[in-house]
Amino acid sequence: MIKSELVQRIAAQNPHLYQRDVENIVNAILNEITGAMSQGDRVELRGFGAFSVKHRPARTGRNPRTGAHVSVEQKSVPFFKTGKEMRERLNKLDGHAAPDAGDDDSDD
């Protein structure tokens, strides 16, 4: 499913809204998440998952082709951790065993 399909599905369930409004809604959500992460904030959506930002320090890398040293600047990368309910739902169908209770990391 791509963004435009998502918009169509939502519009189909909300006939009183213009497709353009639905597009704005989807974009507002994604922009809010992006904006929060760009400030280093975390976005936690219970049952879905949590977006956070991880910082990678500067390091010296190698060009794999030439073997030359190159310095890689520090950077931040977006990170997503699947929520508990989502993890469970992914494993409900088609005979996949549910994740065992023991693996637990925090949870959301």
Next chain:
Amino acid sequence: MSGKTVTRADLCEAVYQKVGLSRTESASLVELVLKEITDCLERGETVKLSSFGSFVVRKKGQRIGRNPKTGKEVPISPRRVMVFKPSAILKQRINGHNVADEVERA
């Protein structure tokens, strides 16, 4: 890390500010967006959201893990996991670069 955590309430507020709908309706639309994405993933489908990233479902086979506390080997059952692949634009934004589609946010 700055301490703030954004939640559903903030997403609803963003939708409320952007589109002329009631708070209640904004909230149910945020819920619907998440539900549609979740349903899709549950069916094993990939969800691609341009300029944001994509959510992909991966199947993992059975493997042997170890209980880190006791050191005992335990089989880990096959399962499906979801991974998020951030788009290049998202990565750039997080690193403070202004991106052409910055306009979109306005």
